[in-house]
Amino acid sequence: MPKKIRVLIAxxxxxxxxxxxxVIARALRDAGMEVIYTGLRQTPEDIVEAAxxxxxxxxxxxxxxxxxxxxxxxxxxxxxxxxxGDILVAGGGIIPEDDVPKLKKAGIKAVFGPGTPxxxxxxxFQKAGKAKGA
Amino acid sequence: MTDAEDLKALEARLKRWEETSxxxxxxxxxxxxxxxxxxxxxxxxxxxxxxxxxxxxAAERLGEPGEYPFTRGIHPTMYRGRLWTMRMFAGYGSAExxxxxxxxxxxxxxxxxxxxxxxxxxxxxxxxxxxxxxxxGTCGVAVSSLEDMEILFRGIDVGEVSTSMTINSPAxxxxxxxxxxxxxxxxxxxxxxxTIQNDILKEYEAxxxxxxxxxxxxxxxxxxxxxxxxxxxxxNTISISGYHIRxxxxxAAQELAFTLANGMEYVRxxxxxxxxxxxxxxxxxxFFNAHNDLFEEIxxxxxxxxxxxxxxxxxxxxxxxxxxxxxTHAQTAGVSLTAQxxxxxxxRTTIQALAAVLGGxxxxxxxxYDEAYQVPNEKAVRVALRTQQILAHESGVANTxxxxxxxxxxxxxxDELEEEAYRTxxxxxxxxxxxxxxxxxxxxxxxxNSAYRYQREIEDKERTIVGxxxxxVDEQPEVERLKVxxxxxxxxxxxLKRTRKTxxxxxxxxxxxxxxxxxxxxxxxxxxxxxxxRARATLGxxxxxxxxxFGVWEEPLLY
Numbered sequence: 035m036p037k038k039i040r041v042l043i044a045x046x047x048x049x050x051x052x053x054x055x056x057v058i059a060r061a062l063r064d065a066g067m068e069v070i071y072t073g074l075r076q077t078p079e080d081i082v083e084a085a086x087x088x089x090x091x092x093x094x095x096x097x098x099x100x101x102x103x104x105x106x107x108x109x110x111x112x113x114x115x116x117x118x119g120d121i122l123v124a125g126g127g128i129i130p131e132d133d134v135p136k137l138k139k140a141g142i143k144a145v146f147g148p149g150t151p152x153x154x155x156x157x158x159f160q161k162a163g164k165a166k167g168a
Numbered sequence: 169m170t171d172a173e174d175l176k177a178l179e180a181r182l183k184r185w186e187e188t189s190x191x192x193x194x195x196x197x198x199x200x201x202x203x204x205x206x207x208x209x210x211x212x213x214x215x216x217x218x219x220x221x222x223x224x225x226a227a228e229r230l231g232e233p234g235e236y237p238f239t240r241g242i243h244p245t246m247y248r249g250r251l252w253t254m255r256m257f258a259g260y261g262s263a264e265x266x267x268x269x270x271x272x273x274x275x276x277x278x279x280x281x282x283x284x285x286x287x288x289x290x291x292x293x294x295x296x297x298x299x300x301x302x303x304x305g306t307c308g309v310a311v312s313s314l315e316d317m318e319i320l321f322r323g324i325d326v327g328e329v330s331t332s333m334t335i336n337s338p339a340x341x342x343x344x345x346x347x348x349x350x351x352x353x354x355x356x357x358x359x360x361x362x363t364i365q366n367d368i369l370k371e372y373e374a375x376x377x378x379x380x381x382x383x384x385x386x387x388x389x390x391x392x393x394x395x396x397x398x399x400x401x402x403x404n405t406i407s408i409s410g411y412h413i414r415x416x417x418x419x420a421a422q423e424l425a426f427t428l429a430n431g432m433e434y435v436r437x438x439x440x441x442x443x444x445x446x447x448x449x450x451x452x453x454x455f456f457n458a459h460n461d462l463f464e465e466i467x468x469x470x471x472x473x474x475x476x477x478x479x480x481x482x483x484x485x486x487x488x489x490x491x492x493x494x495x496t497h498a499q500t501a502g503v504s505l506t507a508q509x510x511x512x513x514x515x516r517t518t519i520q521a522l523a524a525v526l527g528g529x530x531x532x533x534x535x536x537y538d539e540a541y542q543v544p545n546e547k548a549v550r551v552a553l554r555t556q557q558i559l560a561h562e563s564g565v566a567n568t569x570x571x572x573x574x575x576x577x578x579x580x581x582x583d584e585l586e587e588e589a590y591r592t593x594x595x596x597x598x599x600x601x602x603x604x605x606x607x608x609x610x611x612x613x614x615x616x617n618s619a620y621r622y623q624r625e626i627e628d629k630e631r632t633i634v635g636x637x638x639x640x641v642d643e644q645p646e647v648e649r650l651k652v653x654x655x656x657x658x659x660x661x662x663x664l665k666r667t668r669k670t671x672x673x674x675x676x677x678x679x680x681x682x683x684x685x686x687x688x689x690x691x692x693x694x695x696x697x698x699x700x701x702r703a704r705a706t707l708g709x710x711x712x713x714x715x716x717x718f719g720v721w722e723e724p725l726l727y
Contacts, residue, residue, distance in 0.1 A: 043727075048287035048303055050376030053416050053503070056616045056727035057623045073725045074376055075291075075299075099287045100543070100652075104302025130541045130649060148507040148540045149636040152627050
């Protein structure tokens with residue numbers, strides 16, 4: 035049996051809007067992945083620690099408070115520092131269009147805005163998992 | 169003929185209609201789908217008639233406007249006497265930035281203020297706290313100190329305007345800052361009008377801006393009831409909010425039931441403290457969502473008023489009709505806004521605002537079309553405010569009281585939502601009450617389930633969202649960016665530094681010590697918090713004292 039894809043869904047910063055993160059967590063689980071949900075108010079350090087401990091293939095970050103430009107890149111930087119740069123990072127939330135290229139440049143592989151079909155998000159993590167040999 | 173004979177005759181007529189006209193019509197043109205449902209997936213029948221209301225007395229269910237059970241509205245003349253308050257939720261960046269936005273809104277005809285705070289403020293952190301990294305002013309204004317509060321209301325007559333502040337866990341501190349600001353300007357507290365949201369229960373259930381565990385939080389809330397009733401009699405010390413419950417994914421029925429269950433929990437705590445129900449109940453206010461489904465939303469407001477009036481009168485033995493009134497603010501559904509074809513959001517918001525007005529709201533916020541991207545820019549905010557002005561002055565819906573009262577569909581829906589709310593109250597009771605149900609994750613799981621079902625319906629195209637899963641265009645939306653300036657951030661950090669340096673250190677330390685002692689005992693915390701704020705303690709410092717004494721809540725993890 036192939037190894038299940040493991041994904042960490044995380045809420046960085048203070049933002050309490052968890053509707054999207056929970057819907058994504060459930061959609062990934064229904065698509066057969068192992069999902070670990072961090073809960074709210076995680077620092078980038080907490081998230082990276084959890085990702086390494088849980089040996090995940092990818093991380094999905096959700097932020098609707100507007101703090102994504104600081105918090106998302108911090109997660110990527112810390113992963114590299116911890117030699118876990120092979121863990122892919124995607125993000126979603128209330129993210130203005132002109133922030134998207136900047137986030138991609140900072141190493142966020144995909145940015146999912148409001149109205150993204152769940153199937154697109156599932157496909158991204160499936161591909162991410164396969165690339166890591168899961 | 170008697171009513172019973174009328175209904176019998178109607179039944180016969182409908183039977184004939186079904187066997188003839190309807191049957192022929194269905195044969196020629198089958199209906200578009202097997203079942204029709206509301207935004208909350210509630211089944212809707214083909215036709216509603218007096219048979220759906222049979223056996224229920226209109227006098228009991230509706231009453232007259234301004235009279236028990238207030239189904240038709242809380243005032244005898246409703247908007248003929250006074251229009252709803254147009255109250256736009258606003259805040260970003262520094263106190264200076266938001267003060268400018270307030271004045272812009274007032275200049276364009278807004279009639280009440282509503283403050284949106286940034287995330288650190290909502291969690292009781294100062295702008296310079298490490299937890300606040302990246303969050304300054306992004307989704308509201310940063311108010312860390314009394315100075316910030318003074319700047320926020322500079323040039324605005326707080327003795328005249330009513331101000332609503334969306335703040336919960338640290339509400340008593342932020343309110344104390346507002347009171348201290350007014351006091352410094354010589355405006356007596358008895359003249360102040362406004363609202364603090366201060367609804368901690370829905371934070372655990374939905375919005376998740378909690379700090380302390382439930383019991384300590386409830387104590388702080390009741391402290392504000394007690395203090396407000398004596399010192400700030402025109403202030404609404406709570407806005408019991410369904411809005412965020414709905415935004416987190418709940419259905420209309422869940423929003424209604426959870427909100428009223430929370431409301432009754434506050435009343436119980438107030439009574440347990442020894443307060444007289446009629447002393448604090450008139451200052452309880454509400455806040456509901458206005459979502460896409462026009463009739464379901466209108467029914468929700470009407471059912472809410474009826475249930476609240478009954479429970480206050482019969483269960484809690486309130487004697488004053490002021491205690492029976494459910495006065496509410498409404499906001500259009502942020503969650504319904506689409507990033508795709510954003511200008512179409514203006515239409516959605518119009519329909520939602522119409523629902524709130526037809527539902528008899530006392531004040532209204534309309535969302536701006538660019539809010540799936542950012543805190544709104546000036547132009548978008550003005551369009552949103554204009555939407556309310558068109559409803560008020562052009563549409564004619566404000567000309568008569570409860571224009572849809574008596575609609576068979578609306579009345580049946582109102583009754584259905586009411587019945588469902590009572591079933592939910594029973595369920596919460598079985599779980600041991602609101603706080604035990606929060607600890608068990610009941611509300612959180614129910615909301616997550618509804619959110620997921622809604623998303624799946626969109627995904628499976630059972631539900632059409634224009635521009636998202638149908639009527640899609642391939643174009644890059646044009647939204648003018650609103651950016652929080654780096655200069656505002658630096659100025660805010662500077663100001664905080666100055667506050668800490670220039671205040672009377674001894675007075676400050678003594679005030680925080682007294683607050684700590686008060687929190688450890690069972691004094692009312694409000695006067696102590698007010699003293700701390702007067703001694704220029706910051707929001708973060710004041711909340712840190714309470715964090716030390718009360719601890720911090722950890723929520724059950726589920727999805």
